[in-house]
Amino acid sequence: MNVEQALLITSETPYMAVDLNQTMDNIRKFQEIANKGHKTLRPHSKTHKIPYLAKLQMEEGASGVCVQKVAEAEVMFNGGISDILISNEVIDKRKCDRIARLSKNNCRISVAIDSLEGATNLSESAAYLNRVIPVLIDINIGMDRCGIDPEEVLKFHSELKKLPNIRVEGIMAYDGQVHSPRAVEREEMVNRERVIVHDIFQKLKKTDPDIKVLTVGGTPSSEIWSHFEEVSEIQPGTYIFYDMHCQEMGLCSMDEVSMGVVGQVMSMKQGKRIVLDAGYKSISLDQGVYPVAVNQKGIVGKVVSMSEEHTVIKPDQGDIKLGSKVLLLPYHACTTTDFWDYTWIYDGKALPVMTKIMGRGKRE
Amino acid sequence: MNVEQALLITSETPYMAVDLNQTMDNIRKFQEIANKGHKTLRPHSKTHKIPYLAKLQMEEGASGVCVQKVAEAEVMFNGGISDILISNEVIDKRKCDRIARLSKNNCRISVAIDSLEGATNLSESAAYLNRVIPVLIDINIGMDRCGIDPEEVLKFHSELKKLPNIRVEGIMAYDGQVHSPRAVEREEMVNRERVIVHDIFQKLKKTDPDIKVLTVGGTPSSEIWSHFEEVSEIQPGTYIFYDMHCQEMGLCSMDEVSMGVVGQVMSMKQGKRIVLDAGYKSISLDQGVYPVAVNQKGIVGKVVSMSEEHTVIKPDQGDIKLGSKVLLLPYHACTTTDFWDYTWIYDGKALPVMTKIMGRGKRE
Structure with missing residues (x-):
């Protein structure tokens, strides 16, 4: 997916994004x-x-x-x-x-x-x-x-x-x-x-x-x-959408994963960790595998822990700023979608569209 | 929580229930x-x-x-x-x-x-x-x-x-x-x-x-x-609410867990397994630990697998029927609540009340 476009969406974080x-x-x-x-x-x-x-x-x-x-x-x-x-x-x-x-x-x-x-x-x-x-x-x-x-x-x-x-x-x-x-x-x-x-x-x-x-x-x-x-x-x-589980199985490349969740760096300890405002209530952890964190420059670093509202990353990139955005590619797409009332859908030509996930939470 | 009352709620399954x-x-x-x-x-x-x-x-x-x-x-x-x-x-x-x-x-x-x-x-x-x-x-x-x-x-x-x-x-x-x-x-x-x-x-x-x-x-x-x-x-x-993680830490007994998710037995292989219509989109699995399945008679059996809409249990009780209901006590309450738009709240005196979980999905 086009990471740059996903990060450009002017919505308060975290949000879900789909590359159409x-x-x-x-x-x-x-x-x-x-x-x-x-x-x-x-x-x-x-x-x-x-x-x-x-x-x-x-x-x-x-x-x-x-x-x-x-x-x-x-x-x-x-x-x-x-x-x-x-x-x-x-x-x-x-x-x-x-x-x-x-x-x-x-x-x-x-x-x-x-x-x-x-x-x-x-x-x-x-x-x-x-x-x-x-x-x-x-x-x-x-x-x-x-x-x-x-x-x-x-x-x-x-x-x-x-x-x-x-x-x-x-x-x-x-x-x-x-x-x-x-x-x-x-x-x-x-x-x-x-x-x-x-x-x-x-x-x-x-x-x-x-x-x-x-x-x-x-x-x-x-x-x-x-x-x-x-x-x-x-x-x-x-x-x-594919997801990182599909990527692991060789069914797609990481670039072919077409949905993810964008979070903001809301806390950091320079050189040690960055913390995103999106955790496992935003990206599913049902398979026990952390998402992959990317930005415009590629993989941001290694996810070292997650909690309900936080993803903690040991950054490989040295110049990440507080307030900047990061895209998380989930290991399991279906259950990640189920967390969200709305997703942004973008194609790079028109403005991104906020689209209701009509089937979310429809359990019975 | 009063399991019998939780199971008595006349709602299509799965549903979340809180013992007031x-x-x-x-x-x-x-x-x-x-x-x-x-x-x-x-x-x-x-x-x-x-x-x-x-x-x-x-x-x-x-x-x-x-x-x-x-x-x-x-x-x-x-x-x-x-x-x-x-x-x-x-x-x-x-x-x-x-x-x-x-x-x-x-x-x-x-x-x-x-x-x-x-x-x-x-x-x-x-x-x-x-x-x-x-x-x-x-x-x-x-x-x-x-x-x-x-x-x-x-x-x-x-x-x-x-x-x-x-x-x-x-x-x-x-x-x-x-x-x-x-x-x-x-x-x-x-x-x-x-x-x-x-x-x-x-x-x-x-x-x-x-x-x-x-x-x-x-x-x-x-x-x-x-x-x-x-x-x-x-x-x-x-x-x-407590949850089974709190019970594991000795902070409460299993009876003191006051919320759970009720599913229906929607498939079974007699003597081998029962399958509930509630999976890890209904009960969170973020800690990697399965919920505990109970009914009016106590623990139903051992949860052997879960998927998005299914919980598979090897039953200890011999007389469980297709169509009967089972209460799942989650290992993690907070994220389980986050799956549900509504919960039933009951106190055994008045009719159960369907109550909107107003903060669900409020991520930003």
Whole structure:
């Protein structure tokens, strides 16, 4: 991202900044990957949480978005996105009612499912509003989080088929465990997962002509999956901004990270430390890895500690001044975005635009 | 906290819940500590970020609040709190203008200071509105974050005295480094810090009759500081809710933690794992320690992994059902509160009240 432009924004610190040019490059890079593999691209909107950016993704060719929560689906729908997959389980009856209401409003909303309880609640909500809601069977391919174990999928599928007002359209197989910094290891993991998914998908397709969707992959694995014929859709998220975790995995360069948080040097001990007015309430630390601090001249120094409102840096640059600004590139973009009500978006041509992060904090 | 009542709240999950009875007990416990030591108690409002709770603290005897940011000061002032210490440095001229404006509106606002640049900006803003703003010299007593090193304080003080429209009222010596789980170690640390603080405070008082305030201590160290005569004020924060970090330090029992996040079991593999719909975007993981999962029967099991929207638990209880609710007690309360736009507050007598967390996300 253009660091100089990020630092030039005349806002009180700290603030979040997005480089729109770099973001567009990132959007196009993954759209190209999807196009080459003849897959649809359905990005996770939780990385940015901004309908405007989701629309840019769709203008470049994305088929719709993934969200994780019903409230996020509502935000995206109200922001003009009408093809939404809730790539996560929903159990609560009131949430199922909200999904049915979205469907009734002509949102093409589909849902991941791994329990008969969830499916039954959704079926009832859909029936009440006379809708048929597409569902995808969520399969556990090694993350051991949500999802049906592979050997139980056929039985589960036949039970789902008995429920009215939902239509099983395919499989979701998310592999969040694939984030080794070694590309070879990531490829080996996906190749192993593929065997499982391939087998189930073929069996389901034989018994049910409705089965068409095979949606897989995060940012670290989507390109690998895109080479497999049976895959219909890839669903990366972080790629739109990238982050230092992606950089560590070799998925992007540091320059390709397109979002960060700008803080001000608000205290310093000459030659020993500088302290920014942005801490781990501004840049997420959920992965336990500090952000990288840069300014117009490059890396500012080594982050030595963080607290809620402070980042302490041992500076490499000798001439940093109290009151000057520093850009922090986060290790985890999605959760960093979630801290902010607004972000500045800039492209170097027009004035930066303060843009509401509509999906922030939309938890239910 | 009353877990049963927290789980009974009829809101879509996840949601944050505060037990008001337990919170009042916590407020009174620390007020008692302050009263016994004849200190004023000025709690950090960043733990709860809710003017209503700050007012309850003041009704029990607190002298005002600490905030870390100008925007937080504005939130507290607009919520009815008129004695506020910004216990953090401010450099930016526009922020200094905002402080002066608060002062002009009859907010008794004081500011921590560790640079002549910050003091000069504040002095100019105060002069513009014809106000005199009290400042406290922030002293670094071992945290190596903000603050003037002890040997430089006298010189710094004499420079500050030359600036118009600010009045040096004393010293702030915050010791966030004191969080050893061993009480004996915490006491040893504070005793060492005290020697430094005592020396400076005596010297400053000799040269300047305005010097009256000596404000110190977080939740882990405030009780220790309260025994020292020269201390005028303690400023703990987390004690209002406590958290599992406080429990680990022996400052409270698990039952005394008065806030948590309620999630729903939204996926499970019988006998192996349950998955909640609340992850580390709902409960902070900045300290790298998982929350503790409880329900009406006690501890639910061991948290084995977390992701943005999921907490995976290996259950000890054998009969947990899909769709049931679980309360997560966070390791770090302050940053967990910062995730939520609203919290439910309950006391078991009236209906739970959905209360806006006014200070959430107020970063600048």
